Amino acid sequence: MSNRQPEARLHGLWSDLVPVAAPSEAPTAPHGNVLGRIRFTDAPTEPALVDATPLLTTHMTNEQVTPVEEIWRTGLPVRAGVSGDAVFAEDGEHLFYAVRLGPQPVYRRPVRELYENALRFTWERGYTDLVRMWNLIGGITSPNADGLETYRDFCIGRAEAFAAFADRFPQLSAATGIGTLSPGVDVCFLAAKPGRAVHLENPRQTPAYKYPSRYGPKSPSFARATFLRDVDAPGQETGSLFVSGTASILGDDTVHVDDVAQQTEETLRNIEALVGGDNLRRHGVAGAGYDVKDLDQVKVYVRDAEHLPVVRNICESTLPADTDISYFNVAVCRPDLLVEIEGVCR
Numbered sequence: 001m002s003n004r005q006p007e008a009r010l011h012g013l014w015s016d017l018v019p020v021a022a023p024s025e026a027p028t029a030p031h032g033n034v035l036g037r038i039r040f041t042d043a044p045t046e047p048a049l050v051d052a053t054p055l056l057t058t059h060m061t062n063e064q065v066t067p068v069e070e071i072w073r074t075g076l077p078v079r080a081g082v083s084g085d086a087v088f089a090e091d092g093e094h095l096f097y098a099v100r101l102g103p104q105p106v107y108r109r110p111v112r113e114l115y116e117n118a119l120r121f122t123w124e125r126g127y128t129d130l131v132r133m134w135n136l137i138g139g140i141t142s143p144n145a146d147g148l149e150t151y152r153d154f155c156i157g158r159a160e161a162f163a164a165f166a167d168r169f170p171q172l173s174a175a176t177g178i179g180t181l182s183p184g185v186d187v188c189f190l191a192a193k194p195g196r197a198v199h200l201e202n203p204r205q206t207p208a209y210k211y212p213s214r215y216g217p218k219s220p221s222f223a224r225a226t227f228l229r230d231v232d233a234p235g236q237e238t239g240s241l242f243v244s245g246t247a248s249i250l251g252d253d254t255v256h257v258d259d260v261a262q263q264t265e266e267t268l269r270n271i272e273a274l275v276g277g278d279n280l281r282r283h284g285v286a287g288a289g290y291d292v293k294d295l296d297q298v299k300v301y302v303r304d305a306e307h308l309p310v311v312r313n314i315c316e317s318t319l320p321a322d323t324d325i326s327y328f329n330v331a332v333c334r335p336d337l338l339v340e341i342e343g344v345c346r
């Protein structure tokens with residue numbers, strides 16, 4: 001656990017990235033109630049309530065990296081449940097929702113259904129601000145049964161669902177769309193009661209939802225970051241800035257093709273521009289903003305195992321020593337992207 005984690009954020013949300021422990025050494029929660037867990041390990045499992053808590057298990061580790069679990073916590077009392085294939089938990093301010101879609105010849109229609117069910121459920125429970133979404137996609141850059149790249153196929157279904165719910169969810173939140181090591185799609189997200197989320201774009205990048213059609217028939221449905229104001233912090237701009245999966249893209253172009261070190265550095269510059277005070281103020285969030293060094297609960301996705309050492313080196317020399325960083329050896333959403341980075345600034 002990072003030393004920079006707040007002792008207690010009674011009315012916020014926070015997370016830890018911890019090694020997956022053997023049952024006998026299961027970590028005891030240091031503080032707060034568990035809203036949801038995401039286990040990054042060597043095989044997928046259907047989402048389930050485990051210890052009365054939603055658990056999503058996704059295949060994202062191999063012999064290159066160690067399994068980890070991301071644990072989302074809240075200071076408020078939590079109630080968990082099952083809705084169809086999905087598991088969820090809510091605390092009256094926040095919702096965590098997780099669902100798995102097994103392997104499909106074509107993802108468009110089942111992804112649309114998955115997202116429509118999720119958005120309907122979320123809306124009906126009053127968590128009308130999406131905060132952070134993860135789309136963990138097996139074979140992300142491989143073709144589907146029709147020859148269309150799986151990520152592009154996925155993006156169509158997701159975009160259709162958001163179009164159908166545009167009256168209720170007019171704004172897209174921070175997200176990640178990244179490869180996993182087994183076919184199928186794992187989706188989980190955090191949403192909040194209205195009035196606390198502000199969605200940000202990056203001045204160095206074209207909004208993803210405006211990408212031109214050469215990247216796919218429907219552009220990706222996400223914002224570059226979402227700031228979630230703390231509950232009960234009147235007059236103070238305190239909260240968490242959820243940074244989407246970020247890569248070496250300027251405008252809409254991949255830059256530094258075939259150069260992993262430069263891609264990593266460009267990605268960190270993109271994050272710096274996104275989280276800085278100028279960009280926050282441009283989006284109506286007051287305060288000093290953040291520095292890339294404030295990024296914590298960092299996930300670094302590296303396409304090729306042989307690039308792990310150089311990416312680690314750059315991340316570890318840029319980010320403070322007490323930063324929680326997990327590395328994954330998985331494909332990124334464009335075949336020419338070698339690395340992607342996400343995290344949370346607090």
Ligand SMILES: C=C(O[C@@H]1C=C(C(=O)O)C=C[C@H]1O)C(=O)O
Pocket residue numbers: 135175176177178208220221222244245246247249333340
């Ligand atoms: C890397 C990019 O996109 C990736 C795909 C996303 C998605 O489809 O939800 C979100 C962020 C990134 O994980 C990008 O377009 O810059």
